[in-house]
Amino acid sequence: MLPKHLRRLEAESIEIMRDVVAEFKRPVMLYSIGKDSSVMLHIAIKAFYPAKLPFPLLHVDTTWKFREMICFRDATARRLGLNLIVHVNKEGIARGINPIASGSALHTQVMKTDALKQALDLHGFDAAFGGARRDEEKSRAKERILSFRSAGHVWDPRNQRPELWSLFNTRICQGETMRVFAMSNWTELEVWEYIMLEKIPVVPLYFAKQRPIVRRNGAMIMVDDERLPLNGDETPEMRMIRFRTLGCYPLSGAIESDATTIEDIVAEMQTTTVSERQGRLIDTDEAASMEKKKREGYF
């Protein structure tokens, strides 16, 4: 039996998911392959059991994810018999957008934010579950559980609906959509405790292993494939590393760690002194960068 605090969080997430499925016409779950997505998917399966998931999963693929992530994604979809939609912004590919030459900001805008909007419009989804948590970042702390987006996916922090009790206002007009953060009240530690106790498989990149890295701007970047150009003086070195968050590999900083098991990770979490977003190169541009990205439609 789960400890009380995890049981409460799980039940709260289930309640939100059921409400959204009952009220919206075409919900979808944004699946980013990371630990939060793994937990969200696990909870969704519980919420609708014995029925199958009443919505498809959507992965917005920037084509720069770690190879192990894609492998894990496909294995998970097969194992659970999921209806998985993979969307790539073909226009972005045609224009040659990539995180190295185009820079992290443009790459994120075109291959993640724009791609997500394309996919939502293409399939006519009116509600999209996302695994974001309020403890991740300051501007997330004020995010609603049902985050309202006007037509064109615009997020206006001043035009969000008050959320009292667990009574959600699910009414929207044509063209408007809702992002649903069913795991808003989880913390990173609780996510790991839950993964451990529920034995939820996660991408092996979360576990420490000797991996080839180069150091850039104070971050350790894993050389995941031959697309990462090496400067003249750079030679990949093998380090015992793991990742706390996963994204596009050239933008994800690793941490040095000996945590090779899930229990090691939970133990490490309890003593760590840096936040999980520290390894994300896309957040450090300026203090309010997350808020800016969200206004433009980032998840």
Next chain:
Amino acid sequence: MFTNPATELVPVRTKDQLRFITCGSVDDGKSTLIGRLLHDSKMIYQDQLTALERDSIKHGSTGNDIDFALLVDGLEAEREQGITIDVAYRFFTTPRRSFMVADTPGHEQYTRNMATGASHAQLAIILIDARKGVMVQTRRHSFICSLLGIRHVVLAVNKIDLVAYDKERFDRIARDYLAFAAGLSFTSIVPIPISARYGDNVVDRSVHANWYHGPCLLEHLESIDIQSGTASQAFRFPVQWVNRPNPDFRGYAGSVASGRISTGDEIVVAASGRTTRVKRIVTHDGDLVAAEAGDAVTITLEDETDISRGDILSRPDDRPKVADQLAAYVIWMDKEPLAPGRNYVLRIGAQTISGSITTIRHRIDVNTCEHLAAGTLSLNEIAFCDVVTATPAVFDPYDLNRKTGSFIIIDRYTNRTVGAGMIAFPLRRATNIARQALSVDRRERAALKNQKPCVIWFTGLSGAGKSTIANLVDQNLSAMSRHTMLLDGDNLRHGLNADLGFSETDRVENIRRVGEVAKLMADSGLIVICSFISPTRAERDSVRSLVGKEEFIEVFVDTPLEECARRDPKGLYSKVKSGKIKNFSGIDSCYEAPTTPEVHLRTMEQTLEHSAEAVVDVLMARSILDG
């Protein structure tokens, strides 16, 4: 197949969660206190601290010290203005408890946000500036917390360092507060002298205020018994979603709002009164023998019963209330004021019902708790009201059950959440007046008249030609031997609506009454012709939903304002010009033209006679005159 590498299990301590709210005004040091709690309980990571030091120099208001408030003030705009303008949720964990903090702004204009934060909280920390003592805002915060059902309060007397750790002053503030709070519904109030800026009595005991022997703030938060007791209350299970994966399984998914249920127990569906027994309590982790408050489960029943989203399961001997009239406290949250009588969407648990606030019994001044008379409610105002719903609602008083006793009010047109309510009790009238089933139905009445009943609703500016065209239509139909009735705005204002003026509220009531009368007449088989300016879309649409959209024909008499003013058949426009009339539609009061009327008459392009014929043509096309 991926499996996680595992060693021996790290014990995850079972701990409970405390959700609390912090209340204080701009300068009381609320954000600083939360920042301090996070920092001292080691929840601030190194990189966040580095960012904080950087931000403190840019935005900070504490000189060279770290400004802890910057840890929690999230959005760019607020940081620049130095105030918190929304509800932020922060999390921290100690070995004994995990905490969720709702950080909300304290100024009067943010009552809305405070109520939102309080609706999620079991405890409130009410901050007081030791230099100022109990202030108007302290009373406001306490009243809102009490109203929203919070029963435990910490009175944090902050900035105790600025009054030289004066015991006398602390004691006096605590005394003042306890005297005031005696009138509220708190069960525990613990005053603690603190300095958020320097950390005294927050996590670590103050060395300066050594006269204080009570608990530190964190110690108190970790140990207070907040057993909500919801598991021992009456069983309530609001059905959220019907789980029907195949013809052999029909389960009702939901979270137990209160109480406890076991397989084999007898239950009743509150709204229909049908009883049956619990067959299985299904979860992905296996069937359960029993489920209690907070558990998200799927229940199957012994008998096939017609249950849908919004129904509430309870025990037959302890049922929730079922009524279509109730009294409730309402907090208004929208810039556009409440229009009594207007039709809103109410969400009560998983029920979505049409309803309106018919009467404001009294408004409550949040600063003094005084009762005041009110005809409407503006943003951040709170009142005790009568609420009427279109179909019976199932609920409990909020005092007994926060989950089944609360509701939100949604505007039908903007879809904004415009208000929130806490139910006090059902109104007796609803329980005593049951609907009388009639034996002759409306179809039969209409058949006698050889026609289909309908409501033809003329709307348009004063002087647009509504009454003239309506009269012509009436004459045409009469000539065709149809039974009609003409309701005219001016005429009704001499009788049925003689008590109403032209304020927003009275106009809503005017149209509501006309709508009800028109419906009764249509029920008796008549073709009802109505001629009313009816300037707001909301009111016209309420009549449309009352009458039924198949039988409602909206006719927009479209005449430009300048032309109406030129015609001025009743001399009203000249009175408006000279200032003798106020709230005149199209001039100083808004007229919302219909967007998709069934008939659109442009009177500048056709004669009144042609307009009337156009209306009759539409009636024929809709086979209303066929009989």
